Amino acid sequence: xxxxxxxxxxxxxxxxxxxxxxxxxxxxxxxxxxxxxxxxxxxxxxxxxxxxxxxxxxxxxxxxxxxxxxxxxxxxxxxxxxxxxxxxxxxxxxxxxxxxxxxxxxxxxxxxxxxxxxxxxxxxxxxxxxxxxxxxxxxxxxxxxxxxxxxxxxxxxxxxxxxxxxxxxxxxxxxxxxxxxxxxxxxxxxxxxxxxxxxxxxxxxxxxxxxxxxxxxxxxxxxxxxxxxxxxxxxxxxxxxxxxxxxxxxxxxxxxxxxxxxxxxxxxxxxxxxxxxxxxxxxxxxx
Amino acid sequence: xxxxxxxxxxxxxxxxxxxxxxxxxxxxxxxxxxxxxxxxxxxxxxxxxxxxxxxxxxxxxxxxxxxxxxxxxxxxxxxxxxxxxxxxxxxxxxxxxxxxxxxxxxxxxxxxxxxxxxxxxxxxxxxxxxxxxxxxxxxxxxxxxxxxxxxxxxxxxxxxxxxxxxxxxxxxxxxxxxxxxxxxxxxxxxxxxxxxxxxxxxxxxxxxxxxxxxxxxxxxxxxxxxxxxxxxxxxxxxxxxxxxxxxxxxxxxxxxxxxxxxxxxxxxxxxxxxxxxxxxxxxxxxx
Numbered sequence: 001x002x003x004x005x006x007x008x009x010x011x012x013x014x015x016x017x018x019x020x021x022x023x024x025x026x027x028x029x030x031x032x033x034x035x036x037x038x039x040x041x042x043x044x045x046x047x048x049x050x051x052x053x054x055x056x057x058x059x060x061x062x063x064x065x066x067x068x069x070x071x072x073x074x075x076x077x078x079x080x081x082x083x084x085x086x087x088x089x090x091x092x093x094x095x096x097x098x099x100x101x102x103x104x105x106x107x108x109x110x111x112x113x114x115x116x117x118x119x120x121x122x123x124x125x126x127x128x129x130x131x132x133x134x135x136x137x138x139x140x141x142x143x144x145x146x147x148x149x150x151x152x153x154x155x156x157x158x159x160x161x162x163x164x165x166x167x168x169x170x171x172x173x174x175x176x177x178x179x180x181x182x183x184x185x186x187x188x189x190x191x192x193x194x195x196x197x198x199x200x201x202x203x204x205x206x207x208x209x210x211x212x213x214x215x216x217x218x219x220x221x222x223x224x225x226x227x228x229x230x231x232x233x234x235x236x237x238x239x240x241x242x243x244x245x246x247x248x249x250x251x252x253x254x255x256x257x258x259x260x261x262x263x264x265x266x267x268x269x270x271x272x273x274x275x276x277x278x279x280x281x282x283x284x285x286x287x
Numbered sequence: 288x289x290x291x292x293x294x295x296x297x298x299x300x301x302x303x304x305x306x307x308x309x310x311x312x313x314x315x316x317x318x319x320x321x322x323x324x325x326x327x328x329x330x331x332x333x334x335x336x337x338x339x340x341x342x343x344x345x346x347x348x349x350x351x352x353x354x355x356x357x358x359x360x361x362x363x364x365x366x367x368x369x370x371x372x373x374x375x376x377x378x379x380x381x382x383x384x385x386x387x388x389x390x391x392x393x394x395x396x397x398x399x400x401x402x403x404x405x406x407x408x409x410x411x412x413x414x415x416x417x418x419x420x421x422x423x424x425x426x427x428x429x430x431x432x433x434x435x436x437x438x439x440x441x442x443x444x445x446x447x448x449x450x451x452x453x454x455x456x457x458x459x460x461x462x463x464x465x466x467x468x469x470x471x472x473x474x475x476x477x478x479x480x481x482x483x484x485x486x487x488x489x490x491x492x493x494x495x496x497x498x499x500x501x502x503x504x505x506x507x508x509x510x511x512x513x514x515x516x517x518x519x520x521x522x523x524x525x526x527x528x529x530x531x532x533x534x535x536x537x538x539x540x541x542x543x544x545x546x547x548x549x550x551x552x553x554x555x556x557x558x559x560x561x562x563x564x565x566x567x568x569x570x571x572x573x574x
Contacts, residue, residue: 063490063493063494066493067492067493087385087387090385090386090387091385091386091387095382095384095386097382098374098377098382099377099381099382099386099389099391100377100378100391100393100424102386104387106387137387192571192574195571196568199564199567199568199571202557202560203350203557205354205559205560205564206350206351206353206354206557206558207350208560208562208567209562210562210567210570213567213570213571213574216571217574270489270493271492271493272492273489273492273495275495275496275497277486277492280495280497280500281483283500284479284482284483284486284500285483287479287500287503287504
């Protein structure tokens with residue numbers, strides 16, 4: 001399935017980026033642009049026309065939820081190493097539609113209260129309502145990523161979590177949510193450049209944290225933890241998409257594409273009037 | 288004070304739109320464009336350059352809250368008769384900045400749980416955190432607008448609420464929030480046209496509710512209730528701004544202006560690094 005408004009794809013991007021059996025993260029080139037033979041300029045055109053389509057679909061989805069009983073919603077889950085571009089996706093892809101229809105949650109280190117509950121407790125509370133496009137900037141996957149790498153939980157608890165995630169996501173999908181799980185995949189070299197830029201520019205210092213370097217030193221462990229996530233939680237009902245992200249324009253275009261496909265799959269129609277249009281016209285005219 | 292990026296104002300828009308003693312809503316022409324002698328085209332230019340300034344200021348405000356201890360935030364309160372353009376403000380003014388820094392709440396008819404508490408209970412919970420631009424699409428003012436017109440509470444309770452609002456807003460402002468209270472003021476004729484358009488276009492039916500005509504029939508009572516709101520709650524610490532809204536381009540430009548002025552007043556600076564930049568550069572280089 002291909003998003004109608006993006007004209008320059010040369011392949012089925014969903015198929016190309018989806019994590020299927022036998023996927024190896026190490027074989028995925030972060031600088032590649034799978035399915036897109038044209039360059040940045042065509043990409044910018046496609047992104048702009050995609051904005052219009054995304055806005056239209058989002059408004060229809062929202063409209064339905066205001067009038068009909070619909071259970072449809074979308075949930076974009078964004079995971080990545082630091083500086084891979086989650087913020088840019090939020091700003092330039094998600095931020096292009098009406099804020100009314102968006103529910104964005106940035107998950108931080110769990111609070112004391114959150115730690116008293118199961119790791120999915122805080123996630124469950126932030127699932128999107130019908131009609132809404134939810135966005136998770138980090139997610140329950142942190143609990144099997146940093147959770148595993150930093151040994152924040154015993155190994156058997158990490159094991160249990162993969163299955164718990166699959167069950168949880170099955171329930172989410174069955175309740176009408178299109179789940180779009182994206183890992184933005186950058187190279188270690190590209191991350192180094194981006195972190196260095198944050199150090200070079202005073203207006204970027206706030207985005208830098210010494211802890212970012214600590215995490216970077218565990219790069220191979222994180223790549224392994226991601227591979228385990230893909231092996232264990234890329235399911236038929238909730239597959240993962242690994243989006244090469246060294247080229248920001250490609251990553252934004254590809255994520256926009258995945259959102260468009262999810263919304264086209266819902267195919268939201270303008271809801272019918274729940275009132276008699278002529279009657280209301282007459283009432284209004286009389287005022 | 289004038290927003291730097293908007294070049295074509297001929298007057299101090301804040302002074303012109305602010306509700307001061309002796310203000311009469313009936314004297315305010317909804318089709319006027321106070322302080323702006325140029326037309327729609329210059330307005331579009333100013334709105335576009337205002338977007339860049341607003342984005343920059345919003346990012347600085349957000350950045351500070353991530354690093355320093357700042358208490359500064361902004362809260363835009365939007366009130367209006369139906370179809371006056373609150374949604375357009377949210378979409379085109381608020382929606383032009385990074386969604387990460389925005390907390391939007393659309394207040395609907397109170398739920399059973401909300402009704403069990405004081406009317407400010409649900410409002411208090413949605414106040415913006417430091418660093419955030421909060422937006423209220425409708426607000427606690429509904430409780431002295433529809434609350435008064437529809438007699439949802441006894442007269443003495445309505446009276447009590449004005450004072451409660453003033454006390455509440457004083458606390459909000461003292462805690463570091465710049466409060467920008469805006470009433471979008473349209474004419475009854477313009478509303479009729481806009482509601483009729485919603486009936487004429489199937490893709491707008493979802494925005495129409497037969498109850499909108501019922502409320503419209505109480506137009507004079509609502510104008511009176513707004514006048515009482517201005518008389519009782521336009522204070523030094525939290526003044527009201529009445530923005531003529533028959534011309535959408537003017538209303539958006541004026542609200543953007545008020546937000547810009549609030550942010551310029553905070554004057555958020557990029558936070559200083561809380562780490563030794565050279566040291567981190569060396570650590571990063573070694574990876």
